[in-house]
Amino acid sequence: MGVNISKSAIAKRQQYQSISLTVALSSILITMITISYLLSPLDFGICPVDLVVYSALISACSATIFLYFYFTSKSKTKKIISKTNKILLWLVGSFAVLAVALTGLSAYNQNRLHDENQQLINTDYHTYYPSSSHTDINFEHTVDDKPVIYLYPTKTENVKVELNYDGKLTSTYPDYNRSINGWEVTANPDGSLINHQDGLSYSYLFWEGLPNTAFPNYDSGFVVKGSDTKTFLQTTLKNLGLTTKEYNEMIVYWLPKLENNKYNLIHFAGTEYTDTAKLTIIPTPDSILRVFMVVKPLDSFQSIPGQKLKPFVRKGFTVVEWGGTELK
Numbered sequence: 001m002g003v004n005i006s007k008s009a010i011a012k013r014q015q016y017q018s019i020s021l022t023v024a025l026s027s028i029l030i031t032m033i034t035i036s037y038l039l040s041p042l043d044f045g046i047c048p049v050d051l052v053v054y055s056a057l058i059s060a061c062s063a064t065i066f067l068y069f070y071f072t073s074k075s076k077t078k079k080i081i082s083k084t085n086k087i088l089l090w091l092v093g094s095f096a097v098l099a100v101a102l103t104g105l106s107a108y109n110q111n112r113l114h115d116e117n118q119q120l121i122n123t124d125y126h127t128y129y130p131s132s133s134h135t136d137i138n139f140e141h142t143v144d145d146k147p148v149i150y151l152y153p154t155k156t157e158n159v160k161v162e163l164n165y166d167g168k169l170t171s172t173y174p175d176y177n178r179s180i181n182g183w184e185v186t187a188n189p190d191g192s193l194i195n196h197q198d199g200l201s202y203s204y205l206f207w208e209g210l211p212n213t214a215f216p217n218y219d220s221g222f223v224v225k226g227s228d229t230k231t232f233l234q235t236t237l238k239n240l241g242l243t244t245k246e247y248n249e250m251i252v253y254w255l256p257k258l259e260n261n262k263y264n265l266i267h268f269a270g271t272e273y274t275d276t277a278k279l280t281i282i283p284t285p286d287s288i289l290r291v292f293m294v295v296k297p298l299d300s301f302q303s304i305p306g307q308k309l310k311p312f313v314r315k316g317f318t319v320v321e322w323g324g325t326e327l328k
Contacts, residue, residue: 241312286316
């Protein structure tokens with residue numbers, strides 16, 4: 001006894017098949033994109049979750065196109081498409097299992113790297129505590145490299161910056177006016193400066209010098225792998241209070257000097273620096289931040305207690321300085 005299947009039932013079944021095929025094709029597309037990303041040796045800077053979202057959007061567009069093609073095609077073409085469902089769904093299952101395994105492996109690696117970074121950088125205080133035991137590091141002072149001074153008044157006004165440096169200035173830009181021990185400028189709220197001595201525009205005041213006194217032996221700081229220097233500086237300088245523009249300019253100067261070292265011991269100097277490079281600014285700033293990074297390259301990892309750093313809050317007329325020295 002035969003079973004009669006109405007044309008409407010056949011059409012409905014074909015619709016279900018077309019939808020399942022669309023899901024299959026979309027899943028394959030998502031899976032292939034994810035697998036290609038996970039197996040690629042390149043770093044595209046996209047996390048797997050974001051990747052799935054992006055690929056899902058692409059799949060939605062492709063599904064729309066496919067459904068349009070299916071429902072506007074002839075019946076013979078529909079039959080050919082329907083016969084491929086089982087094969088495609090089997091492929092989807094295989095790719096999905098592989099994608100889940102690779103995504104899990106990627107997530108595991110990301111969590112492991114995150115834990116290692118958290119051991120290196122504490123985002124609250126930026127302190128590194130690898131061990132209770134530590135080694136004192138002997139610092140031999142060389143050059144105060146590229147301290148630059150930014151001025152951010154609340155309104156355009158004339159500002160006098162005096163630098164009383166315990167050492168020999170080797171380079172300044174604009175020229176250091178020895179008759180006033182510094183610079184006289186017209187400063188704007190955006191940080192741009194007009195130097196009174198030559199009438200030219202500048203982004204900041206730059207100086208460099210050879211100090212008369214050496215830094216002490218530090219017993220705290222950060223031991224950072226050379227390849228991790230960029231991430232460390234981006235996080236630490238930002239949380240210290242530097243703006244994106246300021247910390248990027250500092251990183252661009254220092255990164256080529258540090259990233260090829262095996263390790264860098266980094267300490268942010270306090271009064272041992274500011275007492276040898278005293279700034280007198282008229283009118284008096286409401287807030288001032290002076291970041292001076294002392295770096296010593298290391299051939300191997302050394303344990304040293306972390307250094308606690310306080311964040312900086314800008315208010316009113318703000319002055320910001322960054323600089324550093326690399327010790328041999």
